[in-house]
Amino acid sequence: MLVDRKMDIVATEKNLLLCFTILLQLVERKSLLSLTYLNSVRQCHSITGKLVALRSTSTTSTKLGLPVKKKTCTLTCSEIHENNEETANMTSLDKIAQLKQLLYGMEKDLGLNDLSMVQKNIVYAATILAKVKDQIETDELRSHELLEGTSRSSFFRALRELVHAGYLAHSDGVQRSAYTLTSKLR
């Protein structure tokens, strides 16, 4: 009985494996498994060895409050059962996933996870730079000493998330990429 099963998973690459482990338990109730994630489907292949990418779209989803590229993968029923058996054997990973989710919920409810370390440093640097001029250029922000040692990808990811969360606003009509503080930071 090969029936495709579907389910949406929204995850960053780093948390994909943990989300996938939890969602595999629920997959029996759905008809086709689809994954929405940030970068590539290659990690899925390496994680499960079973996922088959059927189609790929470049639509933007804001389910997590973050702009993400969307791709869809499927698992056949036999593969799901195989994976469920793997899940049964993957108990330690499953437990860690559940524990991580529990504690992430606690962190969220206690209001301790608003911003990551890089995001906080960008906010601090932007607040300092905004005292001199309203529009803060990306290069100025990037070269601020509070952000020394932050990798380029982490910086831009954090910056994008801050814009999306409404802490910074992209300035329109300027030649170089620039941002202004929103009312949240003023």
Add this chain to the structure above:
Amino acid sequence: MPKAALDFTTPFLVISITYIAAFWTSIYVLQPFQTTFTPQLASYASLLFLPHGVRILSAWLLGWKSIPLIAPAALFTHWINFGAEGFTPLGIAGAFSGVVSAAFSFWLLAKLGMDFRISNGNKVNWMDVIIAGCAASLINTFGMGYVFQHNTLTSMSYFVGDVSGLFACMFLLMIVFSVARTSQQIR
């Protein structure tokens, strides 16, 4: 090593080491402070009993299977606390009481319509685990109080210690996961 043995050994070692470490911290690090400020409490009634957190989280993750996994560590810490004299039938029952009540509370709450067990695909919520921890502590406190004729103050300190220990345990783990996540982001 066969996979079945590995499946048992890994959680057994993780739980045992965590339980003993939590017990050691509660009794040898926190207890001296407590004795200074509240000398009227019994020396074995910790107001921040971290092992309760280990018991509850293990019971939440593993259900009834957590009992045989924690039992050796529970007996070991019982021996540290009370020595060979603690190994009377009642003393051993007391040592097992906390361990069994953790798994039992999840089962009992499920029977009462509040199924917090992960095995049933329930949505994860940390408050549910705290509620189950309170229930387990109540069962344990009443049981121990009845058998060992504890006074009200000792029973209350058992309950407060268990619940605060559970919260502290979860909070510590939360910080650990949070720091790990932040360091990943920085890299």
